[in-house]
Amino acid sequence: MAPGTYAADSITHLALYMTSSQQILLTLFSSVVINIVIIGGSFRLLLLHQGEACEPFWVSKSSRSLRHRPRRACxxxxxxxxxxxxxxxxxxxxxxxxxxxxxxxxxxxxxxxxxxxxxxxxxxxxxxxxxxxxxxxxxxxxxxxxxxxxxxxxxxxxxxxxxxxxxxxxxxxxxxxxxxxxxxxxxxxxxxxxxxxxxxxxxxxxxxxxxxxxxxxxxxxxxxxxxxxxxxxxxxxxxxxxxxxxxxxxxxxxxxxxxxxxxxxxxxxxxxxxxxxxxxxxxxxxxxxxxxxxxx
Missing domain, CATH: 3.40.50.1820 (Alpha/Beta hydrolase fold, catalytic domain)
Structure with a gap:
């Protein structure tokens, strides 16, 4: 299921039991929620790509030492x-x-x-x-x-x-x-x-x-x-x-x-x-x- 589809279906079902003014507010709110879900899903995919396809390097300093780990390329x-x-x-x-x-x-x-x-x-x-x-x-x-x-x-x-x-x-x-x-x-x-x-x-x-x-x-x-x-x-x-x-x-x-x-x-x-x-x-x-x- 695409990001935001489940959220949209849930909001539509809830709107059946609300007044007109409440439905207007709910429509505005749902638009914001769906955008957040879609953007969040895309960002998660980016993190997965960076975390799994390319192993990140790290640099830490301890007792004035510089430590490296090589990064795997994709x-x-x-x-x-x-x-x-x-x-x-x-x-x-x-x-x-x-x-x-x-x-x-x-x-x-x-x-x-x-x-x-x-x-x-x-x-x-x-x-x-x-x-x-x-x-x-x-x-x-x-x-x-x-x-x-x-x-x-x-x-x-x-x-x-x-x-x-x-x-x-x-x-x-x-x-x-x-x-x-x-x-x-x-x-x-x-x-x-x-x-x-x-x-x-x-x-x-x-x-x-x-x-x-x-x-x-x-x-x-x-x-x-x-x-x-x-x-x-x-x-x-x-x-x-x-x-x-x-x-x-x-x-x-x-x-x-x-x-x-x-x-x-x-x-x-x-x-x-x-x-x-x-x-x-x-x-x-x-x-x-x-x-x-x-x-x-």
Whole structure:
């Protein structure tokens, strides 16, 4: 039944029992009611279209963090970005077969939609996290808006790569061939590697054995730093930015002490932040990151 039809029938039935003056007033009132019903129905259809056909993006600020969720496009609306600037970037997802993994690894990629990219950035993650954290905290979009190609993978056994088996046990150094193959298949070299926490087991062997494939290295309190010798650290010439939160008094301090032996490094401390310092203070993290990259 069309919007307003039921209301019109009900009002007509009621008019049979009313006087002439009451019928005049009722006629005026019914006209207003029917228009409201029709307009309301049309507005509801618009809301349903926006809510179901196009999943809206949301932006919320909490503890100075900016969180994003990508918006799904529909046939009528076309591709939609997260902010005004997002019309200038391309967002994609995919999977990649990697040597030593039983199943493909999931990845997210964001890059400028026009012009050449300045360089490629590979973002790894910690044990309790995934590539989605880099999306939610805004790091992927910060990099793309600055002209970089940003690729975040879900490591084996985690996130949307949960079916992939890790090449070694957690806490052991993985073969350098693992990230070498990731970079080769995704065409990332030379690459800047961002490596928090657990991902140190993958990034450190890659850093040590494949320096020629790296543009820079950004460790964020990674594990396994004690497994590299002082002599090995001194042999690494890749520009490195060591990032940690001053409230990360365990792994943050241990990794800092070891990574400070890198031949070409600088240190950035995020005040008031813990182990996942990039989540505690995204604004400071993004400033430190883009400032460092702009100097490469």
């Amino acid at each position: 046939n009528n609306c076309g591709p939609i970005g997260l902010t005004r600037k997002m019309s200038q970037v391309e967002v994609s997802e995919g999977s990649v077969e990697v040597q030593g993994c039983t199943s493909p690894l999931f990845y997210r990629q964001i890059r400028p939609s026009s012009g050449d990219t300045k360089m490629s950035i590979l973002l790894l993650h910690g044990r309790s996290f995934s590539s989605e954290n880099w999306l939610n905290v805004g790091t992927l979009h910060t990099l793309a808006n600055a002209g970089y190609r940003a690729v975040a993978i879900d490591l084996p056994g985690l996130g949307r790569s949960s079916s992939a088996e890790a090449p070694v046990a957690v806490g052991e150094l993985a073969p350098a061939a693992f990230l070498t193959d990731v970079c080769k298949r995704l065409e990332l070299s030379p690459v800047v590697v961002i490596s928090p926490s657990l991902s140190g087991m993958y990034s450190l062997p890659f850093l040590l054995q494949q320096q020629h494939l790296l543009r820079a290295y950004i460790p964020i309190a990674p594990i396994c730093t004690e497994k590299i010798s002082a002599q090995q650290y001194h042999s690494i010439k890749v520009p490195s930015l060591i990032v940690y939160g001053d409230r990360d008094t365990s792994l943050g301090q241990v990794s800092l002490n070891n990574l400070s032996q890198l031949a070409n490094h600088s240190v950035a401390v995020i005040k008031g932040a813990g182990h996942a310092c990039y989540l505690d203070d995204p604004d400071t993290w993004h400033r430190l990151l883009t400032d460092f990259l702009s100097q490469l």
